[in-house]
Amino acid sequence: MQKAANFVAKYSTANKSKAVVPYDLIKATEKWVEYSLDIVDMNRILMKSDFDTKWRLMEALDVAERKRKYMYNHKNFKLKRATELFELCRDLTVK
Numbered sequence: 001m002q003k004a005a006n007f008v009a010k011y012s013t014a015n016k017s018k019a020v021v022p023y024d025l026i027k028a029t030e031k032w033v034e035y036s037l038d039i040v041d042m043n044r045i046l047m048k049s050d051f052d053t054k055w056r057l058m059e060a061l062d063v064a065e066r067k068r069k070y071m072y073n074h075k076n077f078k079l080k081r082a083t084e085l086f087e088l089c090r091d092l093t094v095k
Helices: 005-012 028-046 051-072 079-093
Strands: none
Touching: 005 028, 005 051, 028 051, 028 079
């Protein structure tokens, strides 16, 4: 499980220096799983955080949920594979 500061940095709207991947090469299923796991972790951290951290995490959650929705609607997204991967990874990280 990552710390709140890592999620805030990862999903910061100020971080604009990203490589551009052609639309057809986006690994939508894997990215959806990554964003979903991050959302689960952020929600877990949110419950035990102070007010300032909660505020920053809520902004990061908003970005992560938008990104997850984009991947869900992408043509390369495979729901069955995504749910299988999510269940496997979620079981590994919960402790």
